[in-house]
Amino acid sequence: MQTIIEPFRIKSVEPLRRTTPEERAKYLEQAGYNLFLLRADDILIDLLTDSGTSAMSTGQWAAMMRGDESYAGSASYFRLKTTVEDLTGFQHVIPTHQGRAAERILFSVLCKPGHVVPNNTHFDTTRANIEFTGAEARDLPLASSADTQSTGPFKGGMDVEALERLIEECGPERIPLIMLTVTNNSGGGQPVSMANIEAVSGVARRHGIRFYLDACRFAENAWFIREREEGYADWTPKQIAQKMFSLADGCTFSAKKDAFANIGGLLCTNDPALAQQEKDLLILTEGFPTYGGLAGRDLDAIAVGLQEILEPDYLEYRIASTGYLGRHIADHGVPIVEPPGGHAIYIDAGRMLPHIPTGEFPAQSLAVELYRHAGIRGVEIGSVMFGEHARYELLRLAIPRRVYTQSHIDYVVEAILEVNERKNELRGYEITQQPEFLRHFSCRFRPL
Template sequence: MPIKTIIEPFRIKSVEPIRWTTRAQREELLKAAHYNLFLLPADNVLIDLLTDSGTGAMSTNQWAAIMQGDESYAGSRSFDRFRNSIQDITGFKHVIPTHQGRAAERILFGVMCKKGDVVPNNTHFDTTRANVKFTGAEALDLVIAEGKQPASTHPFKGNMDVAALEALIQRVGRERVPLVMLTVTNNSGGGQPVSMQNAREVAAVCKQHNIPLYFDACRFAENAWFIKLREPGYENHTPKQIAQEMFALGDGCTMSAKKDGMANIGGFLCTNDDLLAQQEKDLLILTEGYPTYGGLAGRDLEAIAVGIQEALEEDYLRYRIASTAYLGKAIAAAGVPIVQPPGGHAIYIDARGFLPHIPSDQFPGVALGCELYLEGGVRSVEIGTLMFAKAAQMDLVRLAIPRRVYTQSHIDYLVEVILEVFAHRGQIRGLRLTYEAPFLRHFTARLEPIEAA
């Protein structure tokens, strides 16, 4: 059915007040936070688009499931429902719960990687890259050329460069590539999807060289919807059928259930390898917990078991993708440079195009994010030079939209704020670092504005 007006496919039964602040207050708050939006108190943010991870609203069915939570330390029936729901979608033999996605990454790479290894991905996200590097291995991005061009409208800009993958394996040798990863959708590359054909080609290369293929599956449902919309032959498939077909190409996955698991906390690691699963569970017990709870309460397992199925509902995905696209199209029509086409969970503003007078070493993405907060109390996140240092291929500002939280009027307000900032973009200044941590520096970095010459 053609839809002109986007409506939320749910009714609101509980509300949370949000706090207005003045620009003068926000100026003081931003200064106190050392110009790092991560360091702002959330109560002083009006529209919080820092992340879509764990910030969504749970459904009535999820809240009902929480009441069934079995908090047994071992052998919890909540784990059975959690495992069965995930296996129904992924088909993977072993499902290992973790407290969130980065814990699954730490365990996976801790078991599979060693110093000198190379882990190719279409594009590693921040925690993925950090966990690979922590083992002494190299995290290498092999996204297609169009994925590095914000204005390109290629329908699957998250695709991996298959020829580059083959060339890498030939250059370094199969023994130095413990696994290949595909991130669906490609978060660091603008929330862009991976096609089924590309996944199939990557899987074929992996099979030829006997290299396991793992998915970073945080937004697998959104990726499935894009395949349904854009890839010939899948228009009559359900998102669940598409997800099942893609997972069948791999040997395992990592997952932050705080995204397309529709929960506020949790994650999991999957594999088909019995020996590897035992090694992973041994490591899990050291820091996460027993393998039937993995750092989660039984009620969290229940919420994920329901939420991961809800993420595949067509009415929800249709609304989710349309609402995000509405934001992107509205600001792009006014000249704001964004990563095209609009992604699923977020709109990514091209900060280099928005602020061409600010060089990358003065963090244009951070500068733009700060200005959006000053103008309208909107919190976003930089994905660029601060987050990835020299590995940054673009400087982006991600506006990550929490699931089932904001209404269309919030999106319209956001459009107004962005366009107001765009109108006076020439006055925005860059920043310099005053403190950085050795890993994941963007979380705790401190910055200060560079004074005008």
């Protein structure tokens, strides 16, 4: 059979509320044209993020019922620890309330002013947590990723030659760790090849520098390796993931992505001294090291999710369904980051709206109009989010796992194509109010 169906059936439903264009225009004005500040009840199709928005399975809900809420030494923690150790091989597994908490703890322990942390492309919270310590976050993407229309299979990797130059320029003593984000979220959701992971790991080991994976979407990256990289077609997604983790010294992980959980994260390492420092800081701000700010039921849900995410039928469906959205709009003239990624489709708003200058935030303009027109919420990945560090002006449409059906996605396709037909009418925005860090979450705009 050629049709790839959802490898699940719906057992519980949640109603969606339709609004009128006039209502949405009012909501936008009240929110300062920042889609983060809209009420979720006023959204029809919410593609703001795939983080914490997944539908959990019957297996996960059942596991939550046995959650052990003991403050210390919870049985739920040890079930999670066994699962994570089997998958990653890391000896020290520290739960956190979400991925950015793992980042904050890791960088607080390792980074200081004058340090430089290279990554293929840092995401927003990663960069902010590094810069909060006084260190510098340096992006080293592949040159091929600069062209959003090129169709290379692994555009998400790190420029290894640039990494070598950076180490020579700074000296290894100024680089506390090297990070690699899989898949590359800020780079259009593009995957990283096993060859690139091995190359970065080799450089790190040769210079005595820690190598960490930002592993939020490790399973989707493993599937791309299986499908696109020579030598892995007969490997299971779990075997590929295990090899990926074996090349690293540790990882940060948001369980809100590739673990189907609504909350949670992990910080893992093989270094006992580092783990102790991290646990000491965790106790100060998150909780005891066997719960890390989470309920026991959350730990059990993550443990089950980490097993379900590696099922081949699910991953085949996940990647195919995301590609379905990308191909249907790209084939009708909407420029996307090619090829379609795993968790999201990224519309190249800079290319789609060349009449809106970068300083007037074309991707924000597109995000606002898509909501006004059809009640669909996406997120700007460009100059609003990254300021001077922005490489593209993108609108990300992140697809929550196991939430929307094909008819929902067909509605999204129709809405995007209708907006595209009158794209020349769109105008830019300016920021009227913003915080010091992570301005895209709470800044306010006015239309120009």
